[in-house]
Amino acid sequence: MKATTRPRTVPAVAGGPHYQALDRLATLVAVVDAGGAIRYANNALEDAVGLSRRSLAGLPLADWFTEPNLLQNAVSGANSHEYAVIRYDAWLVRLNNEPLPVHVVLAKTEHGGELVVELLPLEQQTRQEREQRLLEQAHANKELIRNLAHEIKNPLGGIRGAAQLLQLEPDARELAEYAQVIIHEADRLQALVDRLLAPHRRARVVDDVNIHEVCERVRALVLAEFPRGLRVQRDYDPSIPEFRGDREQLIQAVLNLAQNAAQALRARIAAGDAEIVLRSRVLRQVTFGRQRYRLALELHVIDNGPGVPEAIKDRIFYPLVSGREGGCGLGLTLAQTIVQQHHGLIECDSAPGRTDFKLLIPLP
16 A cells, blocks of 8 residues: 555644544544645544554555545645535545445644545445434434323323213113223223333333343243244353343343244244344444444344335334234334433344344443
């Protein structure tokens, strides 16, 4: 690579306080001088290219692209005040890795002779947009559920009370059976509303959580419900540390995912070849929810079922959306809510023969 063969002058100062704030960003950022030489590279950029900022300091940033002339032209344009902000797509060179497609944003700073270059990985940008949609969807679901519950609960109480009074009327004995149906259905709707509100109403009990204890509890519950025809495989990373969380709520979240998988596997359970895999891993220097974390838990619930129906793939975390007949469509919504209360999120990747629900939670 050109950058390793050019002579360079390393700046005396690798960066001041105004540079160090860039390390808190998930975006890849470099500060370059008027000639395009790197003055500072944040942590995210160090990780991406595979070199420390000390090694990068003084190197031409353009040499870290497959087409260096694009950045050179952008730097020249910014210095000549032709453009306030310059954007284009490029490929970032990485040591021991394939080039990374990025969206480049270059702008002048308030410090004379400095330019800030942001590099947004296109894959990461797409993922961040998807995660942002999930977070916005969860917030909208929360408001919808609260408003819906309020609108339903009061009329339900009136309907049930009127049906009970109807049962007591001596002249309406022949209507008692119908009144009982009304009471039963009102109670069913009340239970549905209570389930919708459960994650928002219950106070969290925060303690140290071992995710593998959570997984073992879920595994035991699923196998008790489906003792034949289903294997629940373990694939654990024993190095995962404990973290602060609500153990019972996390059990409920993972159980909802596992039960959802088991329900989708009924045909394969009958055939005797159904399988669910609980897989845990540690992620390092990972970004999700538009935040960067040093460590994060990645827990997969994988099944070999038919996959999520195409018609609802983009809506599976919406309340009351279900892919099976008789499903209430609350399990995934509640699981997503619980995980987001732990500053994480759940993603889904599904195709016929393999559905993978991935749970991400920050680790200390």
